[in-house]
Amino acid sequence: MSSNKDSTLSGDQALSSESLLSTDDKGLPCFNPRNDPTNLAVRWKRSLNLYLTAKRVTNDQQRVALLLHTGGAELQELYFTLVDEEEEKSFEACVRVLDEHFVPKPNLPFERPQFRQMSQLPYLFAYKPRPHTSLAKH
Numbered sequence: 001m002s003s004n005k006d007s008t009l010s011g012d013q014a015l016s017s018e019s020l021l022s023t024d025d026k027g028l029p030c031f032n033p034r035n036d037p038t039n040l041a042v043r044w045k046r047s048l049n050l051y052l053t054a055k056r057v058t059n060d061q062q063r064v065a066l067l068l069h070t071g072g073a074e075l076q077e078l079y080f081t082l083v084d085e086e087e088e089k090s091f092e093a094c095v096r097v098l099d100e101h102f103v104p105k106p107n108l109p110f111e112r113p114q115f116r117q118m119s120q121l122p123y124l125f126a127y128k129p130r131p132h133t134s135l136a137k138h
Helices: 003-008 011-021 037-054 060-071 073-082 091-102 108-116
Strands: none
Touching (some): 037 060, 060 073, 060 091, 073 091
16 A cells, blocks of 8 residues: 555554455355355355454455455345445345345245144154073073
């Protein structure tokens, strides 16, 4: 960064901006919604949070930008179809929007008959105690 830009940024913002310029996000895999859509809610989101913590990214706009950038073009396309592009959202709001899309929702009309048709199977293996053998006989 040039010294002119450094003087206009506060200390934390300058540190955060410099760390973003020197980050290497090769350790963070790109999110593939076709492969495992529930992966965002569990593994990929956890990896992203660890990455943001390790790089000390605290600015909310930068966290959103890194979420969408490291997520890849498909995630960006999906996100901007769910949210108005001009509307700025916090990092937590972005994650919430994506979670609502990817976390599977129960289909109650389908699951209710499935539950009602369940029946308990009879016990197939009856307990048979072992015959008592004495060590004295051997």
